[in-house]
Amino acid sequence: xxxxxxxxxxxxxxxxxxxxxxxxxxxxxxxxxxxxxxxxxxxxxxxxxxxxxxxxxxxxxxxxxxxxxxxxxxxxxxxxxxxxxxxxxxxxxxxxxxxxxxxxxxxxxxxxxxxxxxxxxxxxxxxxxxxxxxxxxxxxxxxxxxxxxxxxxxxxxxxxxxxxxxxxxxxxxxxxxxxxxxxxxxxxxxxxxxxxxxxxxxxxxxxxxxxxxxxxxxxxxxxxxxxxxxxxxxxxxxxxxxxxxxxxxxxxxxx
Numbered sequence: 456x457x458x459x460x461x462x463x464x465x466x467x468x469x470x471x472x473x474x475x476x477x478x479x480x481x482x483x484x485x486x487x488x489x490x491x492x493x494x495x496x497x498x499x500x501x502x503x504x505x506x507x508x509x510x511x512x513x514x515x516x517x518x519x520x521x522x523x524x525x526x527x528x529x530x531x532x533x534x535x536x537x538x539x540x541x542x543x544x545x546x547x548x549x550x551x552x553x554x555x556x557x558x559x560x561x562x563x564x565x566x567x568x569x570x571x572x573x574x575x576x577x578x579x580x581x582x583x584x585x586x587x588x589x590x591x592x593x594x595x596x597x598x599x600x601x602x603x604x605x606x607x608x609x610x611x612x613x614x615x616x617x618x619x620x621x622x623x624x625x626x627x628x629x630x631x632x633x634x635x636x637x638x639x640x641x642x643x644x645x646x647x648x649x650x651x652x653x654x655x656x657x658x659x660x661x662x663x664x665x666x667x668x669x670x671x672x673x674x675x676x677x678x679x680x681x682x683x684x685x686x687x688x689x690x691x692x693x694x695x696x697x698x699x700x701x702x703x704x705x706x707x708x709x710x
Contacts, residue, residue: 563584611640619631634650648677688703
């Protein structure tokens with residue numbers, strides 16, 4: 456088993472390098488200002504697209520577990536509705552080690568930004584998301600998130616996102632979480648940061664309440680040039696239920 460995992464992680468490393476390289480090449484074609492630049496890989500910040508502006512984003516997430524490693528590929532198209540709101544649709548694909556690529560689900564997202572970034576001491580944003588699986592026997596999911604952000608000067612940003620999700624049809628499960636991101640801009644177009652993420656799932660189907668917690672912590676880096684941006688994050692799992700490691704790369708192109 457140990458040898459198999461070494462081979463698996465070597466293969467993961469090659470796949471990771473290939474995907475990072477492809478994304479950097481993709482970025483190089485379009486580097487040329489993006490409205491939805493993300494400083495964090497898992498934590499959301501205060502901000503929405505401008506009216507009638509659109510953005511194409513690609514997420515690559517790799518998870519190293521004690522069993523089989525897995526990968527998720529997410530393609531997002533988002534569009535600004537008003538000066539304070541935008542919408543997005545995601546197509547999500549996944550792959551488990553030694554298995555074919557699967558089209559998992561479609562997600563729909565709505566964001567509403569309160570104020571103009573200076574109206575509040577802490578800038579609030581409402582985030583709503585619905586996930587519809589491609590297989591009818593798999594559960595649906597609805598998520599509501601409050602994004603609370605604060606900028607200190609021109610370099611330091613903090614974002615705290617309490618999250619609630621309900622998974623249903625079939626069954627019902629509840630999940631609460633807290634995402635925290637801290638970032639520092641070394642220069643205006645490049646920042647480094649730290650993310651701390653927690654989710655706790657509550658299963659009440661068997662007459663009792665079973666809680667499973669997953670904690671992650673790790674660094675992030677992000678950069679922007681023209682209408683193209685990228686964000687990368689690597690995290691370590693902190694509980695027995697957590698995966699040992701996970702990595703995410705995001706790229707976005709606004710138009």
